[in-house]
Amino acid sequence: MTDTPVRNTTARWRDLDRRHHLSPFTDYRDLKGAEAGSRIITRAEGIQLFDSEGEAFLDGMAGLWCVNVGYGRKELAEAAYRQMLELPYYNTFFKTATPPPVELSERLAALMPEKLNRVFYGSSGSESNDTVVRLARHFWKLEGQPEKQHFISRTYAYHGSTMASASLGGMTPMQEGFGLPLPGFHHVVPPYWYDFGGDLSPEEFGQKAARAIEEKILEIGPENVAAFIGEPIMGAGGVIVPPPGYWEEVQRICRQYDVLLVADEVICGFGRTGHWFASELFGIEPDLMTMAKGITSGYLPLSAVGVSDRIVEALLREGGEFAHGYTYSGHPAACAVALANLDIIEKEGLVERTRNETGPHLQQALHAAFDDHPLVGEVRGTGLIAAVELVKDKASRTHWEKLGRVGGICRDHCFANRVVIRAVRDAMVLSPPLVITPAEIDEMVVRLKHCIDATARDLGVL
Incomplete structure (x- = not known):
């Protein structure tokens, strides 16, 4: 059985990436192997990214904190x-x-x-x-x-x-x-x-x-x-x-x-x-x-x-x-x-909309979802920038051993659940496009909640 044309294209791009492209902030050992390699993003629209295999992702990071007006403008x-x-x-x-x-x-x-x-x-x-x-x-x-x-x-x-x-x-x-x-x-x-x-x-x-x-x-x-x-x-x-x-x-x-x-x-x-x-x-x-x-x-x-x-x-x-x-x-x-x-x-009044509507909605949604979560020590942010800090002990503000390990686990769950959330040490950080709607915020928070729950189960917290 042969791969589909899309998978053939993906495999080719990954192979070329491994052989010729040096990506920034990358551990190149992670790109070895036929099944390994970079995720190939081919197009985007609004707040969604699409990879070469047709998967759609909610972009909770606006690229690298930058795609304020969304994709496809x-x-x-x-x-x-x-x-x-x-x-x-x-x-x-x-x-x-x-x-x-x-x-x-x-x-x-x-x-x-x-x-x-x-x-x-x-x-x-x-x-x-x-x-x-x-x-x-x-x-x-x-x-x-x-x-x-x-x-x-x-x-x-x-x-x-x-x-x-x-x-x-x-x-x-x-x-x-x-x-x-x-x-x-x-x-x-x-x-x-x-x-x-x-x-x-x-x-x-x-x-x-x-x-x-x-x-x-x-x-x-x-x-x-x-x-x-x-x-x-x-x-x-x-x-x-x-x-x-x-x-x-x-x-x-x-x-x-x-x-x-x-x-x-x-x-x-x-x-x-x-x-x-x-x-x-x-x-x-x-x-x-x-x-x-x-x-x-x-x-x-x-x-x-x-x-x-x-x-x-x-x-x-x-x-x-x-x-x-x-x-x-x-x-x-x-x-x-x-x-x-x-x-x-x-x-489009994106500054005012962020201040008066979507920013407060994001902050409130994150607090509602995570203030009482056993793995979450703090929710912080303002406007459309936020972080959810994952900790071992809420009362003493104690981090997990090997800072960054838990954040990496959660980040991998996020990719598997098709939402792009960045891990900074053990904080999951969000910075979505300013064009995001309240409904899209709710969906993003639901997916993040699922991923943090899965991380907590991995650690034996839930």
Whole structure:
């Protein structure tokens, strides 16, 4: 008996993937064997993915936190097509510009927090956080303080995969064996009450976590610290929602010691929290702000750094070349797609809908399903970003041995039940497209409940 044509195609793609393609963040041993290999995703529509064998999956992660307006939006494909016919590419170096990045910059300036009125483009969040490092150090040099070279971030932070952005991040596996972090990058405790709060209340721990930044500034010397960078809600670190008062104290500390405040909005931006940017939710007034992912809903690679008036004024006043940029900075087709993406978000009211309808519905549905579950220690989130923390003992907030093992078991159950939910250590994290409906949220939570129940049975908890 021969395989069906579909299976023959799948087998061929898996074989080619094994033989020629090196995927990111992959243990390549897992791809060995005729029956092993990557799942081949061939098409998508709305919030659903379809693989090469015809299976449909609910995408609870919006790709990689990015497909905010959902899959199959013809408006975005048509925007790219029109721009590619007119001007597929030209660089923005050497006092040259093209219309799409200029128009997009105006749109972003109207949406970003106050005092951010200029934009520098890249192709990924990693690139833009690299730009943050270069631009912050360049700014302090122009200000006559070139010794301000050091950056403070947090454990579990994710800021990208380049050498500089991985140094900004606090993901140990991304640093060990790579000579990272580079000199000048420091990390403090994150505002992760569930893991690190001990007997303190969330508010008390939030203040303690903020003061850890101050202690690090004083240890390094304020005259040596360029910036503190943080995601308003730490996404890839496990959807860590800061306790009330944390960001107010962080901002006060940065202002007191004249340290630039950088908001990494790569995941939180463009409606994810029910606000255009989570900086608005937490009252953050950043000096620099990185954006990516939802800026084009992932349809084309694009990222950006919002730059404050204070920094721009120094650039204009002191002059001199900022010797930094990328071939695809301000790529016209990517920027055209971003403009069309913003049109969809505004026209369909996705930010307001996330804030007032779907975001509360997701949070309420998760709490109803899991607050009393014996395997669940905490449900946390806001808007359309959430985490369900799987623990061994709820009362003592004790994790299972070999952190990440239980999350991996649950993730495998999720794939088997055709719902894409990511495991971060032992937290199951969700970040669905903003176009998700309440009925689709209910179905996603039902499937996740089935998978967490199955995991609990595997562990002998149910």
